[in-house]
Amino acid sequence: MNIDINCDLGEGADLRSCDRDAQIMPFISRCNIACGGHAGTPEIMGRSIENALKNSLKIGAHPSYPDRENFGRKSLVIPQNKLLDSLCAQVNQLENIARSLGATLDHIKLHGALYNDTESNRELAKSIITLLDKEYPSLKIIGLANAAMQFAAAKQNKTFIREGFMDRQYLSKNQLAPRSMAGAVIAETGQCLERAICLAKGLEFNDYHGEKLQFSVDTICLHGDNPQAPIIARQLNQHLNANGVSIAR
Structure with missing residues (x-):
């Protein structure tokens, strides 16, 4: 059994x-830069x-609200046309650098907020999917399993990769617990590893309120901004292998 593991990278200073x-x-x-x-x-x-090429990774763009001050983790109220222009500028910059290499x-x-x-927001999801389909028709889209981006992508026959989170609590099968909620980010490594197995195999796990959830994903996110991310990545690999799951390369 295989599972894709993605990581948000290139976010350092x-x-x-x-x-x-x-x-x-x-x-x-795969990595999202x-x-x-x-x-x-x-x-x-x-x-x-360059490092991703050395490791034979699939490479993707990781655009966000244009908000370096808050690391893209604050919702911004900006005209939609300006937001879409910003997304294109971000992806184009990475695409040009990638092409040169x-x-x-x-x-x-997408990142953060x-x-x-x-x-x-289904209307926002529809607008962004429409933009990505027009400007980047060959690029797949990674988004939260069972949520608005998946449904918007399906309506436009856009290839969508369903994502699950090993280190975040869920409120429901299509809603993450906001980081502002106590315990929304799972800090205990063992719990993260077990969540990864459940997501990879489509097994039951408990949501934030202790209710049972069960759904399948195509990829699992490992957050690269965790200082312990290299250690967790190695442990994740070992834990998956021990449970009959290999990383899809």
């Missing part, structure tokens, strides 16, 4: 952070792509 990101790469199958909205510089994007982008995954906002 300098090139030294790319070295830490590179330690994660042998244990994942920040492209200037919440983090990332041309130098960091370039180094991240002989790489091709595979997918797009924009990811959450699209999953709870």
